[in-house]
Every structure is written in structure tokens, then in C-alpha cells.
Amino acid sequence: MSDDPMVEEFFSEVNDKYYPQVMEGLEMLEGDAVGEGIEILARPLHTIKGVTGFMAGFEPASHFTHKIEDFLKKVQADEVESTTDNLTLLSRGINMIFQVLEQLRDGDVDEEEQEEVLALITEASSSGQGEVEVAGAGVEVEIRDSVTVIHVKDPRVHLEPQFKPILSAILSVEPGDAILLDLAEVLTFGSTAWGAVASMGTTFKIAACSLTPEAKQTIYAWGFDSTITVYPDVETYFTAQ
Known part of the structure; x- marks a missing residue:
């Protein structure tokens, strides 16, 4: 070789x-x-x-x-x-x-x-599994200017119960429609969670905003920004549309 x-x-x-x-x-x-x-x-x-x-x-x-x-x-x-x-x-x-x-x-x-x-x-x-049960706080969804805005309510999104509500909300949107993840209430967003969301980025037009430095570092470190566009905040996103 x-x-x-x-x-x-x-x-x-x-x-x-x-x-x-x-x-x-x-x-x-x-x-x-x-x-x-x-x-x-x-x-x-x-x-x-x-x-x-x-x-x-x-x-x-x-x-x-x-x-x-x-x-x-x-x-x-x-x-x-x-x-x-x-x-x-x-x-x-x-x-x-x-x-x-x-x-x-x-x-x-x-x-x-x-x-x-x-x-x-x-x-x-x-x-390390099964010792702690994690309940996700879920999401709140609103439609603004034909964009589905998903407000994530969990302060830490790492495990499946925490990011599954996000995936479910994305799947409720028509393929190709715009989706914005508002992470203003999120402190950390793990690579597994980013990977699950990013895998849907080829079907849906996904953006994320209001990321903490930790959440932003993770998405860029793993290269998930290739399918998820990052914006500073909600208003910047809508101004850019």
C-alpha cells in the first residue's frame, strides 16, 4: 500500500x-x-x-x-x-x-x-446509560413571514429526549420550507444533537440563531454549519431574507 x-x-x-x-x-x-x-x-x-x-x-x-x-x-x-x-x-x-x-x-x-x-x-x-432519566422541555413553534421558527426551551440539548422535539417540529414542515432554530434559551447544544439536526439540512432549509459561544464552537468544530446557516439573532435572520 x-x-x-x-x-x-x-x-x-x-x-x-x-x-x-x-x-x-x-x-x-x-x-x-x-x-x-x-x-x-x-x-x-x-x-x-x-x-x-x-x-x-x-x-x-x-x-x-x-x-x-x-x-x-x-x-x-x-x-x-x-x-x-x-x-x-x-x-x-x-x-x-x-x-x-x-x-x-x-x-x-x-x-x-x-x-x-x-x-x-x-x-x-x-x-453511564439508564442511570438518569432526562425529560426534554420541548419547543414552541410559531410561523413568521412564512418561516417556521422553533424556539428551543431546553437549556442543554444533548440527549435524544432533548433534541427529539426539535426533529419532530422540523418534520412537521414541508420539505424545502425555511426553518429557524431560536436557541436564545439554550446554553449548550451537543454534537450528537447538532448531527441529528444537520442530517435533515439537505431536505429542509435550516438556520439557527442566538447561539452561545459553546453551542457555536460545537457546530463549527464538527462542520455542521455546512447544512445549518448560523445567524446572530432572530431579527438579523429576517433582515437578511
Whole structure:
């Protein structure tokens, strides 16, 4: 595989760009800046997952990175508690992504170690579920100038009960019609929730406004602004129409 120009170009990007970014993020995980560290880690992992998915022979790396990325999102959304053990496990999984890449290039893959890490991640993820029931505060919907404005009432939108009402409100709109998410009452909006909303952005014309710095950082870090247009506030949105 090492003779493939695409592979060599990818590994050059990994060594020069993605690995340094990941090391910076991991250093923050080991300190007190867990949230900031996760935000830094999000983009290179997402890119590695996507690129390796299209590289012949490197699909296992994409699959493994996808599992680690999911665990990262759960820690970010507080679905998995950010204990020392869980952060150590996350760091181990992230470091192993680069080991898997090298092993695939060399043709010597250690699947046993991968399975061990993924089993530990599954255990850590399941142990944090079902202990707390989260009830979503829901949404309020109004029609203004032919735009469906969805006012989100939850201060924190991370888990399914919190973002499901948003999806339901979107699905009640005709495909192609304009939708504005008003997040004035929202403090944090997790990557899982953004991903669920962004996945509908190809069918519906979705915009969001009044984002806190934390919510804005998440949507840009994960690239969800590609299907969700961001505005400072409601009035700015309607002025721009």
C-alpha cells in the first residue's frame, strides 16, 4: 500500500497536520481543559474517519476511528462521565488510531488489541446509560413571514429526549420550507444533537440563531454549519431574507 501516491499523501497529512492537532487535544484532556481538548480532537478524527473510508484497504481504520469518535461525542455530551479512567481510555483509543493506520500500511494488523479497547469503550458507555432519566422541555413553534421558527426551551440539548422535539417540529414542515432554530434559551447544544439536526439540512432549509459561544464552537468544530446557516439573532435572520 505504501507505493500508492494517495496513501503517501494521506500519511504526509497525518504526520504534518492531524497528529500534532491530536497531541494538542490529548494534552488538554490530561489537564483541566477537557471540553476544549475534545473540540480540538473532533475535526482531525472526523477527517481521518472520512478519508480512510474511501482508501482501499484502510476501511478498518475508518471503522475503528468511527467507534472512537462516537465515544468522544458521548464524553462531550456527558452521556459518559469524564472520569480519569474514561479519559485515559479515550486517549488510548485515539492513540491507537495512528497505530492502526501504520499497521494497515505495513500489512500487520493487531485486531486483538483493537477489540480489547472497543470492548472497554462499550462497557464504559453502557455503564453511564439508564442511570438518569432526562425529560426534554420541548419547543414552541410559531410561523413568521412564512418561516417556521422553533424556539428551543431546553437549556442543554444533548440527549435524544432533548433534541427529539426539535426533529419532530422540523418534520412537521414541508420539505424545502425555511426553518429557524431560536436557541436564545439554550446554553449548550451537543454534537450528537447538532448531527441529528444537520442530517435533515439537505431536505429542509435550516438556520439557527442566538447561539452561545459553546453551542457555536460545537457546530463549527464538527462542520455542521455546512447544512445549518448560523445567524446572530432572530431579527438579523429576517433582515437578511
